[in-house]
Amino acid sequence: MPENYQQYQEKSSHWFQELQQKICHKIENYESLFIKKGLKAKEKPKKFTAKTWKRTDPLLPPGTAAGGGEMRILKGHLFEKAGVNFSAVYGLFSEDFRRQIPGAEKDGKFWASGISVVIHPYSPFIPTVHMNTRMIVTSNKTWFGGGADITPMTADFTINQPEIHRFHQVLEGICNRHNEDYYVRFKKACDDYFFIKHRSEARGAGGIFYDYLNTGNPEQDFAFTKDVGVGFLEVYSEIIEKLMDLEWEEQHRQEQLIRRGRYVEFNLLYDRGTIFGLKTDGNVEAILMSLPPLVSWP
Amino acid sequence: MPENYQQYQEKSSHWFQELQQKICHKIENYESLFIKKGLKAKEKPKKFTAKTWKRTDPLLPPGTAAGGGEMRILKGHLFEKAGVNFSAVYGLFSEDFRRQIPGAEKDGKFWASGISVVIHPYSPFIPTVHMNTRMIVTSNKTWFGGGADITPMTADFTINQPEIHRFHQVLEGICNRHNEDYYVRFKKACDDYFFIKHRSEARGAGGIFYDYLNTGNPEQDFAFTKDVGVGFLEVYSEIIEKLMDLEWEEQHRQEQLIRRGRYVEFNLLYDRGTIFGLKTDGNVEAILMSLPPLVSWP
Numbered sequence: 174m175p176e177n178y179q180q181y182q183e184k185s186s187h188w189f190q191e192l193q194q195k196i197c198h199k200i201e202n203y204e205s206l207f208i209k210k211g212l213k214a215k216e217k218p219k220k221f222t223a224k225t226w227k228r229t230d231p232l233l234p235p236g237t238a239a240g241g242g243e244m245r246i247l248k249g250h251l252f253e254k255a256g257v258n259f260s261a262v263y264g265l266f267s268e269d270f271r272r273q274i275p276g277a278e279k280d281g282k283f284w285a286s287g288i289s290v291v292i293h294p295y296s297p298f299i300p301t302v303h304m305n306t307r308m309i310v311t312s313n314k315t316w317f318g319g320g321a322d323i324t325p326m327t328a329d330f331t332i333n334q335p336e337i338h339r340f341h342q343v344l345e346g347i348c349n350r351h352n353e354d355y356y357v358r359f360k361k362a363c364d365d366y367f368f369i370k371h372r373s374e375a376r377g378a379g380g381i382f383y384d385y386l387n388t389g390n391p392e393q394d395f396a397f398t399k400d401v402g403v404g405f406l407e408v409y410s411e412i413i414e415k416l417m418d419l420e421w422e423e424q425h426r427q428e429q430l431i432r433r434g435r436y437v438e439f440n441l442l443y444d445r446g447t448i449f450g451l452k453t454d455g456n457v458e459a460i461l462m463s464l465p466p467l468v469s470w471p
Numbered sequence: 472m473p474e475n476y477q478q479y480q481e482k483s484s485h486w487f488q489e490l491q492q493k494i495c496h497k498i499e500n501y502e503s504l505f506i507k508k509g510l511k512a513k514e515k516p517k518k519f520t521a522k523t524w525k526r527t528d529p530l531l532p533p534g535t536a537a538g539g540g541e542m543r544i545l546k547g548h549l550f551e552k553a554g555v556n557f558s559a560v561y562g563l564f565s566e567d568f569r570r571q572i573p574g575a576e577k578d579g580k581f582w583a584s585g586i587s588v589v590i591h592p593y594s595p596f597i598p599t600v601h602m603n604t605r606m607i608v609t610s611n612k613t614w615f616g617g618g619a620d621i622t623p624m625t626a627d628f629t630i631n632q633p634e635i636h637r638f639h640q641v642l643e644g645i646c647n648r649h650n651e652d653y654y655v656r657f658k659k660a661c662d663d664y665f666f667i668k669h670r671s672e673a674r675g676a677g678g679i680f681y682d683y684l685n686t687g688n689p690e691q692d693f694a695f696t697k698d699v700g701v702g703f704l705e706v707y708s709e710i711i712e713k714l715m716d717l718e719w720e721e722q723h724r725q726e727q728l729i730r731r732g733r734y735v736e737f738n739l740l741y742d743r744g745t746i747f748g749l750k751t752d753g754n755v756e757a758i759l760m761s762l763p764p765l766v767s768w769p
Contacts, residue, residue, distance in 0.1 A: 254769070
């Protein structure tokens with residue numbers, strides 16, 4: 174690993190925490206605005222509850238620090254369930270994983286920090302979103318990864334819906350500011366990844382997904398990773414503002430609950446992060462925070 | 472394969488269809504009784520809807536018959552979702568599966584017939600049940616497999632609850648009539664199988680689970696398989712009659728929706744049949760009929 178990447182461990186870890194704070198603050202403000210607008214005037218706006226956790230590493234001596242994280246969850250009226258998790262963990266990969274993770278073959282050492290966000294709004298007209306960015310360090314490789322994608326919950330929302338178009342447009346702008354090849358590559362990677370094979374359908378309307386990003390210029394890779402987080406928050410804020418007052422019918426809610434079922438199918442059957450986390454004794458509560466609050470398989 | 476097992480293909484396939492009929496008839500009767508008792512007096516009792524499907528085998532020439540099945544689903548007031556599926560399929564396993572399935576190494580030929588039942592009652596006080604029995608034939612091996620297990624949906628139900636005890640007792644009686652070793656073995660296999668590893672908790676209160684059953688006496692193995700189906704239906708009928716009139720509160724319903732989430736986690740992350748089916752282009756609608764109608768991850 175080139176020395177100059179190392180200093181970005183602390184920087185990126187701080188950034189992921191700062192971004193967690195920014196996102197939670199914004200979500201709470203919209204939750205509060207929604208109440209004030211009078212639709213649920215008698216209710217008190219809901220806030221995030223936070224829970225910190227410490228990790229133990231089965232391959233390190235008992236009592237050895239192995240990092241941890243902070244999960245934050247809000248169960249509100251505008252946002253039925255919003256989960257914003259930060260973590261910074263380190264330790265040793267098991268023999269099995271050493272072969273799968275770049276640069277970990279030799280000694281299995283790893284360090285990983287990231288933020289993971291999944292927001293399930295109550296309104297079927299506000300799309301669900303997912304954003305995750307991370308920095309990973311193994312003995313021989315270091316990289317950034319992550320992405321953001323959007324999942325409309327009713328059939329009225331197509332790829333041509335202005336809000337979906339705007340989401341893609343903002344991500345495209347961020348990509349283009351860093352590298353003109355990024356958007357095409359990262360958009361395709363997202364479409365390929367968030368595909369529900371057994372149903373031959375996309376999980377949602379896509380976004381961008383990147384992994385193993387190491388251009389040799391850590392400042393630039395870190396800046397891109399920060400921009401993805403900031404851009405995601407900005408464009409989702411726009412979308413919330415445009416759609417939060419739309420009224421919906423029971424039929425839309427039913428449609429949303431069924432589409433959420435597809436989300437669950439993807440996360441439990443195909444999502445690498447979920448399966449990786451659950452099979453490596455990760456924090457179950459944090460990992461499964463992505464699952465929607467109410468789901469239907471009628 | 473000893474010749475005398477072959478004649479049981481037709482017999483077992485007929486039996487699975489007959490059992491499907493019996494189970495659906497009984498479930499419809501209880502649904503009807505529930506309405507007549509006046510709790511939902513204005514409603515019309517719901518019936519099963521049936522849908523037949525034909526299978527195509529990607530390894531056989533197009534148009535070649537490869538079996539199929541009939542799925543039946545009831546969405547009622549006593550039973551929020553009851554799925555009763557029959558199938559009889561045959562064809563060629565892919566190279567990958569040939570290595571995993573006993574007796575299929577040589578040419579990949581297989582024949583399989585079975586019934587699969589998952590019942591999700593509306594009342595949180597009536598446990599969810601699962602029963603599946605099947606006969607499988609490959610070029611060099613033939614066997615019966617299956618089992619039945621029960622999942623209470625509220626914490627009030629423990630292993631000592633009389634209804635759970637009765638469920639186990641009936642299965643134990645069936646096992647003992649055939650072989651005094653069966654119950655201990657099949658009960659343990661069930662507990663081992665229906666275990667949610669990432670939560671270190673059982674999916675439910677267990678039952679029995681058996682596979683690769685070939686004692687050399689097909690008549691006896693078939694009789695055991697039939698008894699499991701009949702016994703399951705009898706004991707679940709008893710349980711329904713005892714619990715169908717119990718009134719429950721919203722808090723019990725919430726508890727049930729959360730417990731159903733565990734059921735989904737198990738089925739999508741660990742259940743061999745579900746994963747096998749989805750990854751071999753099985754009938755998605757039939758395979759995922761086991762998923763609960765409404766689920767919560769709060």
